[in-house]
């Protein structure tokens with residue numbers, strides 16, 4: 001899987017810092033041993049010299065390797081006894097790498113270590129959170145109570161989105177989330193994106209206007225960063241295009257949307273499109289070529305109900321109103337005629 005160059009550099013910087021920290025801590029242990037247990041350090045140095053001699057002897061096929069091996073065994077035992085007396089283990093002398101397999105180098109025999117992939121996956125998810133409210137959009141906080149007349153349908157949609165994220169692979173379907181604004185399309189697509197990113201896939205998310213502007217800029221400026229962005233958008237494991245149709249539709253964007261959708265279909269990597277348009281609306285706004293490619297290859301998922309953002313605003317206003325009324329009643333109940341302060345009369349207020 002190809003990751004953005006910036007993320008690769010960031011991952012390597014994290015690995016280097018881990019390695020430096022492990023070595024620094026080991027040096028601190030060595031300094032402490034030098035003053036408190038010099039015999040341990042002497043024994044450790046002797047063992048290192050013997051191991052180096054054994055290596056040379058083996059290369060030269062020298063006959064004295066058996067003798068060196070015996071000295072190594074004896075020194076190991078001596079070191080073990082010294083460590084036991086000091087209530088330490090031999091592991092205490094080694095650097096504590098976060099990943100012992102690659103010693104925080106990120107590579108084993110020239111091949112990337114799984115720990116590097118884990119770091120990259122975390123960075124991809126953090127990047128997704130930087131450009132979208134991914135962290136606040138989960139399956140758990142998708143609130144079905146707002147879908148008064150369509151609760152069953154939306155419960156089914158929620159379940160199938162959870163399944164989609166859980167079973168995600170490069171063979172997953174392309175999805176077209178459509179419906180009026182404020183019905184949770186962005187929320188559910190970001191919940192999928194977050195889950196898929198956390199499971200180790202490269203996920204990109206962009207609103208259609210931003211995406212088109214970035215791709216156009218990359219195409220015409222030909223900057224290295226722009227070309228890299230373009231390549232990743234075209235090749236990432238999952239792409240979420242939010243609000244298709246909100247961009248300024250021109251001949252350029254028509255052709256870019258077609259290229260993007262078509263390329264990803266040909267490679268066989270899934271895309272999720274959110275739009276306020278129906279399929280008819282897509283046919284009206286885009287060329288037949290774009291619309292029929294979407295109609296023929298995307299699974300349509302309809303979002304129905306009343307604008308949740310509006311419902312939340314009404315709830316907030318009602319709550320505010322109620323609070324204001326309660327406060328008014330309380331003020332009326334505790335006010336005294338002629339603005340007299342009850343304390344002036346020496347009476348206690350309950």
Ligand SMILES: [Zn+2]
Pocket residue numbers: 099100101102103104105106107113114115116
């Ligand atoms: Zn590793």
